[in-house]
Amino acid sequence: MNRIMSITDKESTTPLEWAQAACDSIVARYSPEQLPPAGRWHYHQGIFLHGMLQVWSKGGNDAYYDYAKRYADGLVDDCGNLLFARDELDAIMPGLLLFPLEERSGDARYRQAANRLRGLFGSLNRTSEGAFWHKDKYPRQMWLDGLYMGGVFALEYAKRYENDGGMVDMVVKWERLMWKHMTDEKTGLLFHAWDEIRSFPWANPETGCSPELWGRSLGWYGMALADFLDCLPAEHPAAAQWRETLGRFVRALLPFQDETSGLWFQIVDKGDRADNWLETSCTSLFVYAIAKAAKHGCLAEAEIAAARRGYKGLIERLKHDERGIIVPDICIGTSAGEYDYYVARPVSENDLHGVGAFVLACAGMDELGMRGGEGRL
DSSP: OOOOOOGGGGGGOOHHHHHHHHHHHHHHHOOGGGSSSTTOOOHHHHHHHHHHHHHHHHHOOHHHHHHHHHHHHTTBOTTSOBOOOTTBGGGTGGGGGHHHHHHHHOOHHHHHHHHHHHGGGGTSOBOTTSOBOSBTTSTTEEEHHHIIIIIHHHHHHHHHHOOSSHHHHHHHHHHHHHHHHHBOTTTSOBOSEEETTOOSTTSOTTTOBOSOOBHHHHHHHHHHHHHHHHHSOTTSHHHHHHHHHHHHHHHHHGGGSOTTTSOEESBTTOTTSTTOOEEHHHHHHHHHHHHHHHHTTOSOHHHHHHHHHHHHHHHHHOEEETTEEEOOOEEOOOOSOOHHHHHTSOEESSOHHHHHHHHHHHHHHHHHTOOTTTOOO
């Protein structure tokens, strides 16, 4: 697992091998218990380990399964109890780890822990129309991030353990409310956040929306749509709706891809501003969403080329040290705000949600069969 891959290998390296190298690099730096923020049931660890388990499912390296299991076992006790924030959607996302752990091990603790997370949908606060608040400290607000943080778990749980369709209906309504309230008519993309009661300084007094199209929030939204389609039968009515929505979403993104690098900007639609900058985590999430959209038949061949350009741009950005590769240019965790707030956010290297996004992008490209230097499927 401690293979160190030189960036000179990029011309012949497959997406799955890059994903493995990114996983190995984090393993060389942290034990499962040390993954930051250490000791917390948190989406930073969740997105990285979810990506790692996707690599495990494709490549059969049991060391990846064991690493993710150690993280979960450090936080889930022998009765399936776990400590998690009960007032936010972010706490639900790591629950995606519980499904493959239970399936492989047969250990009932993981199902019990998943049941506790599922229970949050009955207790989290909601807007007047029934959409979930992102966190209690952001009253009556929807954030794009939340649809991925809670929605994918909800549909995966329903697919495995429930057959009444109630969870699917809940997620469909939630996503439609986001589309209704948060879509920017000019670009066809969605604003980062929406404040029903217009209480926060960034909220537009007429629409309630935050003012900017922030890359990673859009990435979470696109990835949610893509994963929803993996959870539903192709003939399900919601699947048809989400295929159309995902296709529209991707086509709205394409004009804003940087022609030179293949990446997208921190503020997606303002790449012409000198203080805006190219960001890797949103690019990774977009590559994943585009690759999955191709899988589900949402795109034309010419549109799929954007995933190839974004993927190759990410590979070009990679750095390395003695412990493995480094994913650079990752925006740290970010709230909603004005333009100046976003572009002034610190940039990190190997931040877990950035590495996790990169691993998932590689997994998506692996499904399309693309090798690192070929530029074709």
